[in-house]
Amino acid sequence: MKPGLPQFVSEDLNLFQRMGLALAAGGLTVLTLPPFSWLIAVPVAFSVLFIVLRNISTSRAFLVGWAFALGQFGIGISWIAESFYVDAERFGALAIPAVAGLSAGLAIFPGMAAMLFAAIMQRRAVGGIAAGLLFSTCWVATGWLRGQVLTGFPWNLAAYALVDYAALRQPAAWVGSYGLGFLTVFIGILPGVLTVAAPKRRAPVLVLFAVAVAGFWVGGALRSGQDVPPTDVALRIVQGNVPQVEKWVPGSRQRTLEKYLGLSAQPGRFDLLLWPETAFPGFLDEDAAARARISAALPDGRILLTGAPDRVEGDGGTRYFNTVQAYDGSGEVLTGYAKHHLVPFGEYVPLKGWLPIERLTEGLGDFTPGPGPRTLAIPGAPLVAVAICYEIIFPGHVVDDLFRPDWIFNATNDAWFGTSIGPEQHLASARMRAVEEGLPVVRAANTGISAIIDANGNVVARLDTGETGTIDAGLPGARTPTPYARFGDWTLLVLVFGCWVFGWLASLLGRDPDARHFGTEVS
Template sequence: MITSDAHPFSGGKLLQGLPGLGVALAAGAALVLALPPYSILPFALIAFAVLAIMLHGTPWPVAFRIGYLFGLGQFVPGLFWITESFQVEADRFGWLALPAVFGLAALLAVFPAFACALAARMARAGLPLSLSLATGWTGLEWLRGHVLTGFPWNLAAYTLADWLPLAQMASLVGSYGLGFLLVLCSALVGLAFRAPARRLQVIRFASATAIAVTVAGFGFARLTLSDPPSERGTQIRVVQPNIAQSAKWDEGSRKANILRLLALSARPGDYDILLWPETAWPGFLAEDTGARIMLGWLLPKTAVLLAGSPEREVTSNETVYRNSVLAIAPDGSVLTRYAKHHLVPFGEYVPWRRVLPFQRLVESLGDFLPGPGPRTLAFGPHPYAGIAICYEIIFPGHVVDDAIRPDWIFNATNDAWFGSSIGPKQHLASARMRAIEEGLPLVRAANTGISAVVDAYGETLAMLDIETSGVIDMRLPRSLPPTLYARLGDWSALLLILGSWGVFAFWVWRKKTVLKGSQK
């Protein structure tokens, strides 16, 4: 008897008409429910399983359309929180909210579209669709994180951010590698239902189970068998002033905003490091000696204030602006500084300004210029700090200075632009994944939330929620030894993919060898 791998519900037929459109869009939207703040993990497995089923047996042009629709379903609801930022100055930019979201989603959907087309093309060449889809998806996610300045928001691995045992694998292979394993496992389950023979169905289910057990087993072992990261002697205070974006740079609110920061910072209690959010100071703090001396009076003898503040430098041709974090000593001097190197397009600068006829969405004196890259700051007797300002924390492998490893990561941010939407929650999930990848504790100071202290395993130890005012007082968690991902970066994900293909090649070779032996 001849068995065929064909199935009456092929991917192409599933895509025919409105029902097919709905299936692809719904599968992409299901992925959003698996991401924080919802974190309903089964939806991620279903989304990629359905995607694999739809791609089965389809030519690459159809697969491209499937992937594009999946991407629209993923990015439109997943990024809809961006509309909040256009309402801060609604009279100027409110009309752009929906076009911006749909336009960005339409652009980003190209990446899953190419991933699916590549997977279908490889499968038509006789390679396994599950591995092809996982490889294509991971490769295109990596490109999405690098092409045109990059936007690695809501990576597949972030569906595991709130499932800490499963997220620990990121310490070995990073978020891109963890996403590869998630897609591979889900695709194997989906394609098991399409298997033409019982034996192949069992193999696919067994392979998916082996991946899941390995990931979970490693995570549980890492969390339970390793020594927990104890606290350092360093006492930190995180300040969350909860100043609305509309009032942040309002001249009439300037005095009240400063008094709020000072009142929170001066609450009873001792600390070694005082942490303020991104652009917390409403002016150029580095130029204001009187203000720095006043701030120094707040600090205990050896304490340091890490404060977000814009900076400017007047050159012979122009005035240069930077988004910075300054380390202020008790005598008011600036010990060191960090300038944000990964700027937000159209928020902090306009790319290709001479070509694109656009204005920035944030009103200020001019475009910001990037700093030199990740840096480790040393200030006094305190633990070395790696700094990531706002948007920078979403980039795997580009947060920590490779030359000098810090003891912790400080993420200063201002998510006031996004109100009480899901955006700040997704942002925090990205930050927590950086802690797991690097094996470093992370402290987050946000203007309106979410401020948090996260240990080196990605567990949130303390938190101030959205649109609340307050402080976090606690000791800084200790760091772990450098993880495999901290040493290899995204090369570890590549090794994982090559190793997976190597296992498949060995299995095929072994199968052929056994078959030849049985025929002799």
């Protein structure tokens, strides 16, 4: 064992011991995320991974990184299993295999990060801060790929460990969640860098750690302390709390409509009435009687935004869409938005001709994707972007870049996931989109969590999972476009490129005495 190296990372550890440590560290990352947000777990988890990747071949590094992510995703997205038990007779047996398979597949991306890191260490050995920078940029580069490949699934990004800390989440306004994830991982592994550093190289690491944390906090605090004037628009969000097992039962449509109309009719003023995804379990634009009842609840120019499925007949047959539609007192559709980022196996079946699998949601056929992000103009209200459920998890893909809105409406149905940690994680994504875009996000959820989020990511009001009720509150104001809103992931590219150049120069100079710790491959 090298001097100063902790006993648990002895050079004599075999592959399975390293994978076991990585698996446990990956599981620990779940505690860094909402609803837990244990910030202290960030340096523990990522420093352990950084240390156990030392002196290991590229193939074994992949397995260690994969084991870390298997622990992270296996626990972090275990709530997905609940959706299979909504119709347990047909899908219950698939719950565990589906979660295990998805977790194993997603774990490939962190495995690639670990493999890339190990490969660079063998060819251009660097140590200390440069090694930390290289690891962090490998991590964020493959994390970005996870958000793009096969429609993408950027769930539980490293940056979301900071979402419950007002000052620490603010850098997302400049570099987005991927860039903030890079900073989170880099600062998180500095204790690991310090552990393996030669004694005379520890002072610079300590100084950098202190400066980075202080700069993070001060810069974010200055931004979060800036007040944004509210609008004069009054909102009413309705959370009907209709269980998923009841939503599509024959004969339940009228009961559901009665519930939403009753909650909407409570005393109080509102300009915009907001119902969640598929609040009306049917084709509302084809149901004249239902629209007439809704019209009666919308006097004096009030507007309803509600989720509802839609269908369009064409030469190729019937196409189905998951939409949000706007209605006024006339009962006619004013405008609408069709979801463009659909959930695989939930809203459509990929490779349907090849896979003998049914989708989990009720309906007559697979949904068709809409054309993309769209800004809606609604009479008497600020311009609005709509993100339906799953769409809010994609950084940089919620707002129409050519026609900036004043707020984002996130209509969702998290009833599929019961009282698990899934809805809290989903809310965290919505809060980060608010910070990135500098726009308030208003969330209407069927069974929770409904919330109003201001442009700094603060939750102004909320209804928790399993609650039935309404939120009456004003619409928060928007900030000026953030750097991330203007340039998107180009800010990440600049950050990653700069870090690679820094790491390359450090390895080229070869003056870091810690480099020897990373240059030897262990079989």
